[in-house]
Amino acid sequence: MYIYVVFIHIIAAVTAMAAVICYPLIMSSARTTSQVRFALSLLEKTAILPKIGGTLLLLTGLALGFLETSLFKELWYVLSIVIFLVILVIFAGLIPAGIKQQLRLLQQTKGEDLPEKYRQSRKRSAWLEGIANLAAFIVILLMVFKP
Structure with a gap:
């Protein structure tokens, strides 16, 4: 079963x-209003992937812990879950908003010029994406190396 x-x-x-890593790549290529509209609509449609994948990831991670209860005593396992919850909040709630x-x-x-309010909002999203990607990298390190 494990x-x-x-x-x-x-x-x-x-x-x-895959979706989390692609967000910044997609958005960094959009330069005009119409390109950004298209990119954002694409991200809006793919926003379900981090939600479904992330929820399933959390549930299966917890299931692994219940199948192997000693994992709950491992710092790398507990940290991975906590950090992953931060990622899930960012990509399931903050980024879609x-x-x-x-x-x-x-x-x-x-017109095609991007307004300043959009640029400020995009900077916030890019910052959140960066935090989530760094956190994902840390979770992967914790799971692979299990320090």
């Missing part, structure tokens, strides 16, 4: 992390 849960855990990680705000700002914009 190996099947690990398999689902890995698939969930790939699903969630930022995307909606940015889309609203762009709907009010005429």
Whole structure:
């Protein structure tokens, strides 16, 4: 049973992390209002991936802990769960809210120049994405090396 849960855990990680890593790549290539609108609508559609993958990742991670209860005594395991909850809050709650705000700002914009309010909102989202990506890297390190 344990190996099947690990398999689902890995698939969930790939699903969630692929989307997380792509957010900054997609947004960094958009330069005009219409490009940003398209990029944000794409991110809005793919926002389900971190939500589903992340939730499944958390549930399977906890299931692994219940199957192997000694994991709850391991610092790397507990830290991974705590850090992952931060990632989940960022990508399931804060980033989608930022995307909606940015889309609203762009709907009010005429022309192709990006408004300053959008740039400020995008900087906040980029900062959150950076924190989440760094946290994901730390979680991966903890899981691989189990210090």
